[in-house]
Amino acid sequence: MKDESVSAPRRSRRGSGAVTLHDVARLAGVAPITASRALNQPGQVSAEVLQRVSEAVAATGYVRNHQAGGLASARSRLVAALVPTVAGPMFASTVQALSDALAAEGYQLLLGQSGYGDSREDALLEAIIGRRPDGIVLTGTGHSALARQRLRAARIPVVETWDLGDEPIDMLVGFSHEAVGRAVAGFLHDRGYRRLAMLAGDDPRSMRRAEAFAAQAALLGLPTVPVLQVAAPTTLRSGRDGLTALLRSQPDCEAVFCSSDLLALGVITEAQARGLAVPRQLAVVGFGDQDFAADLHPALSTVRIDSQAMARQAVRFIVDRADGHEVSGQSVDIGFSIVGRQST
Amino acid sequence: MKDESVSAPRRSRRGSGAVTLHDVARLAGVAPITASRALNQPGQVSAEVLQRVSEAVAATGYVRNHQAGGLASARSRLVAALVPTVAGPMFASTVQALSDALAAEGYQLLLGQSGYGDSREDALLEAIIGRRPDGIVLTGTGHSALARQRLRAARIPVVETWDLGDEPIDMLVGFSHEAVGRAVAGFLHDRGYRRLAMLAGDDPRSMRRAEAFAAQAALLGLPTVPVLQVAAPTTLRSGRDGLTALLRSQPDCEAVFCSSDLLALGVITEAQARGLAVPRQLAVVGFGDQDFAADLHPALSTVRIDSQAMARQAVRFIVDRADGHEVSGQSVDIGFSIVGRQST
């Protein structure tokens, strides 16, 4: 035991009162830096020191201060994700997958909701950059010039998701919405449907699926495809209302492609309420392949996006970069698949 | 202009390279602390200084470093939320509401998913405390002794949600699951249903609703209520499978109380697939009153929880505490209501 009594000049500033690494180090009889190593690089420290530090941590109930550590090391072990909303099933599963993948790597998730009117994204982004996260995961590629510039200036690894594009801010993992639209048109055409319609949220990505869907239908020689827009985020209610509106203008419609599974559920629900048989009188295709899609009655044909894989890839990009692997300009197309079920 | 050329001793440590408040202050010709005040307490600074600092911020593209600010001020402007999962609709809406309410107050949300097997909560909590958030929002009241002790030791404001209890760690906003179970039993009894059943996720809160539901039914003189457990988180699939199993053991069942709206949707779906009319042959009650509940066909009778209000109250608690209002031991019962719709 060393003599701990030192002259205690009145501290000009009160600390938080919490146990610090210095307290642990003193109790273990080592220098603070050694205690730090025992916790962060246990391999570089003798077994005996490791033991003493562990005991001191247990005895004091020490919990590391990541804020201080991050400031000193310039690694926050924090990753931010910006999604339009977490209320619908679409991005909730992405956020879940991100959170899980990050936790497995020792990172934590800072969540921001940008909404669908993009006005909030810039402000959110500034707040997020202020945290100095080790990475930022963005939804989509449609970011303001200001946002792109700030992100580049901040030199924080950025992964854009849920889309492809020629000029990613940094890294990218997504799929082509145009390809989805074309593939679904082809899918319905192959199954003999002729009078197609589209029910789409008014967000940019849904609109691009809609345009490609309509264009491809035209290429295939099908009648002009009416595209009905509903407000994003899409809901079961907007699916019901959407079908009602659609049937008014296109009573002979044979198949509807919906920009989300929730919208598709709304369409199926409304069809049932009207006594319209799905798929006999009306075929329905969703988007997202949420958990519930396969278990609906009739089971929903939809476009499967592997959002888990997308999230894992995004995390891999960021963690690799944090570990010093300087691979920039990475871009991955995770693709999609059409899952044909009973609704078509 | 002052002479900026000073002898530049080789720096023993490289900074992040980013623009700092010192850079801004130098450009504005003021001391760093003055620049800090201009940004944080604009009222305490002269108009001219405010102007010069603003220009310097714009010119340099300065973005504050919250990590450093939090370390110095012991206010991180970060609030952590721990939910079982964000994948289902139940907690996704809570997380959304929390995130929005926090953003409005200038806070950010750190999200942790504890899962339903509680093994992960303790580890997550340690990581979260390490960030020194200004508040922690927990789901439920069933936390380990270790967790409770750590949280108290950390002196971070804690709000437990989605439940009531006699011994909150700190603050509490929720409702009584027992009261819900009893109320739903009474509700169904009043409507003339006699042979009741319960389909419940195997998480503690759902189980408590189930027990109270069964007990109240017994008090009302109804036949013994079979309680079928399904794995949490509940899904549409588990609702369908649950009804199948239930009908096998209780073919004469008249009404089912489901521990989530998703489960209820599964029950309705399975009933439709079997040609069982809802509510004529089988009444269904859900829990949560998610967005989709009112728009199902038939519209779902359910228990409405105002998760927005719960989230806002939790944020209010935390912000008030951060602002120095020492109101501890607060506890609010936000109640619930039964929304009778077509499914009963």
Added chain:
DNA sequence: GTGAAAGCGCTAACAC
């Protein structure tokens, strides 16, 4: 393998 010194970028405390 371990330690001393020097910051990371910011703000609380206390002047003036």
Added chain:
DNA sequence: GTGTTAGCGCTTTCAC
């Protein structure tokens, strides 16, 4: 209203 000083708690750098 503004500035000086001294940290917040940790880890980097460099030395032994």
